[in-house]
Amino acid sequence: EVQLVQSGAEVKKPGESLKISCKGAGYSFTSYWIGWVRQMPGKGLEWMGIIYPSDSDTRYSPSFQGQVTISADKSISTAYLQWSSLKASDTAMYYCARPQAGVTSSFDYWGQGTLVTVSS
């Protein structure tokens, strides 16, 4: 059974760094892209970026380029989303999701979400 298991909720202060994770199981981790999706409180879904763990080919939405870093460690089947300096506006639920096949295919599997709260 395919599963994407995300790390737990985080509460951070503005300016702090953070790295959240998404562990894939039940499939060949290096054969599928992994994407990240943001959902701010009460708002819609936003496509942040996507990574191919096999070669770390990474594509970012222009809105998130330079704001976050997406990475992956294929040895432990885990993808990451990280911030070097959090802002209050980074408060959101973050989902990882796996496309069915190629980079433009639908996200057929989703993680449970990681809630990030940034507050002083």
Added chain:
Amino acid sequence: QSVLTQPPSVSGAPGQRVTISCTGSSSNIGAGYDVHWYQQLPGTAPKLLIYDTINRPSGVPDRFSGSKSGTSASLAITGLQAEDEADYYCQSYDSSLRGVFGTGTKVTVL
């Protein structure tokens, strides 16, 4: 950045048919990229509803159907049921192969 525009809300009585539009541009839907649809119930992760514009994953009722024309796509729900009350999002890609979600539509069952 590409934007896919959806109506903020649609509503219908049980048993009725509702449609949700997803309007893009020549750089995404109009460029031939497939459209995918997701359903999000309150407090849960999105669930794939329609993929590659017209296909339903196993387990999705055939009350849900998708279509595309030009720079727009649509999701239709026939025989609306109380359990269909949720937020719905379309998704596509642009010519730089970056993804984009629609603005989201809340479906209310009257």
